[in-house]
Amino acid sequence: MATVRALFVYPVKSCGAIALEHAQLGLSGIEWDRHWMVVDEAGRFVSQREYAAMARIVPAFVEDGVRLTMEGMREALHLPFTPRGNEARVPASVWDDAFEALDEGDHAAQWFTQAIGVPVRLLRFAHDVKRLASKKWTNGEDVPTQFADGFPILVTSEASLAELNERLAAKGAPPVPMTRFRPNIVVGDVGEAFEEDFIDTLAIESANGGSEIVLRFVKPCARCPITTIDQQTGERDAQWSAEPLDTLAVFRADPRVNGGLTFGQNAMVVTGAGERVAVGASAQWEYRFDE
Template structure:
């Protein structure tokens, strides 16, 4: 039977992960996942695709907020969960891929911290709770599925069996294995065969809250980008194998459903269980998708 093996949130889009034993689930995904984002001077999001060093910005949950650190920075940056009374943050227009909407600028101190950390002018924005950004209805059966600053969907689910298959293929080429962190998932499931997720419709997970079960629908295969080639600890490419694991994925994971993109993992949406807590070790089951 499948088991939830790991949970991760990324409070600042494209920066480091926080591994959790349990997390609150919302229709927008795991709590505080991709709640903040860096943008350039035009308001467009930036990521490890442009600045691999973002991987070295390490978040941690602390009392009342998120603490960010990075080697070489003399001080940490603290982001409160809730705005202070009399908050006067400016609304600004931001762009994530094809979506343009309003967000809240987190001020000059945060902008200066990230600008110093990355060596390029950037600003930090927070997702505004009165803003609705929807996943592509092409993949949601025309349902309205809200998300925050994620690339496109509330959750990303990956499989230990699929990673084992990929690493076996890397080993056959003499390439070192890659950790799951390269794929930046929210939920990692152990159980089943490699790439079973290609054929799964729903994943049901027992709730740690004792309430209704959590049901996730797999909406879209996740086409992978060059971020998978970046070591998430060092923020650097492997000098000997700079294009892995994408080179290996190209041999067997091109998916016509996403215009030939190299897929690993599934973007998912919350069907039931919003407000529940999901925990590592939770039992799960899945239902396969049967097509005519």
């Protein structure tokens, strides 16, 4: 039986992670995941793909919100959980999705502009906005998400990382930590590496004794150059700057996503929205038999 090994939330898209012992789960994913997003002057999201230093922006939950710090910045930035109520509604976009979001104001914009080094603004997801994952992958179902690239949850497996690191070691490259893949849920005790490729659903026991949490795997996650960035330093290894993508290219090109190099599975919440999930919870796979 599988086990939940780690939980992560990323309050600001493409900034640092918060490791959790337990998390509240909703239809759009873990509570506060990708609830804020940095955008350029046209309202289009920016990420570590362009500005690797975003990895060095460290979030932490405080009593009434999220506190952001970054080495070299003189002050922290506080983002309250509750909107002020006077935020301007502005156009925003994530990939091909265009919608409205709430601008967090000039102070937040100035903080991020100084941190990243280019003019940017910070947006908050508006709760009355409906952004849906691609129905091509959700079997036509309406699956809400906030500022994530496309889906509510990303699940990865310790066994898959172990095989990848064995392949890296064989060529003399250093191992990569799971943080490079920015998952929400990491599972262990799943058997074979990349067994998640053949999984339909993952059932996880609820941490508060409620109904079982069931996630459906909907799309393999094609990886981008963010995986080559050290998530603590915001830098690439001078010698192995293309890893782990170079190694993944040898055995993880997936025709289902046009040859993208996949690691992990994007998932939707089938049942259990409103429940809590915890590190150490038992989980069980159900295999897919239609492929």
